[in-house]
Amino acid sequence: MTHPHETVSSTPRKRSPLPWVLLAVFIVALGVVLVPRLIGDDAQAPAPVAESEADPLLTAVSKCDQGKQQFLKLSNKNKTLSVSGAGKKFPVGLSEDGLNCVFSTLSIPGALSDRMTTTVAADGKLEGDWPGFSVTWTNDPDKGLDFSVTQTD
Template sequence: MTQPRHPAAESTRKRSPLPWVLLAVFLVALGVVLVPKLIGGGDESPAPVAASEADPLLTAADKCDPAKEGLKLSDKNRKLTVNGAGDKFPVGLSDAAMTCVFDTLGVPGALSSRMTSTVGADGQLEGEWPGFTVVWTNDNAKGLDLVVTRDES
């Protein structure tokens, strides 16, 4: 005769937790991928300024001179030529736009003060701050003109 099965013997048999662990890992990974998309509304188009923030010279040109009257990028966006407005040559950047350029590029206060306080008799001067070099002339008639070059890194 056969012996009857004992229900207690079946319940003591252990099942592998592997399927549950794999399911939990899958759900966590799915949550990591989907939750940011759901919260962000699915809009993945970058903001125009965000793309140019990696390039301070491009940011300055876009932000400080939207009319494109006094800033010119050249040398594969490594060089920014700034033409300030003067008494006899009013076409160029205003003082407010020049301040915008200094702030956007992170020009130290001492250097920007030095640039704005020089006169035509001083000739062409040079300066630098981390990541950039600048040469400039400042004349009341012609305005503050400078060329900012991004250092190669």
């Protein structure tokens, strides 16, 4: 029997799912941050040198001219790097892989490196820049891509 002041509820009281949703979001966020650190994937590509090294031009020379054939030359107290690329008729110079190494190591933006590699002799000497660096270049498919990168910071 019920008392006059009591009401009988036919449906049980529902709890809010909000605490469980917040807990799930927290766990997922924690996993996204911690799992890569715990795994320590050494196979990841290293950060470009321009972002992580104090002397990226010197690093580019040691990393990209492994044959030590002097296709990369530093001057101006290691603030200017001159690069001599190989061409079709004059194959003496830095290979395409070596040029790509320099582009990657110095974090040269893709649009700028594409522009550098697709210009022709008739375009003459061109210029470009990206944060911390400026570049001038000429490109003749027969003689190769020659450019000079100057650190501006």
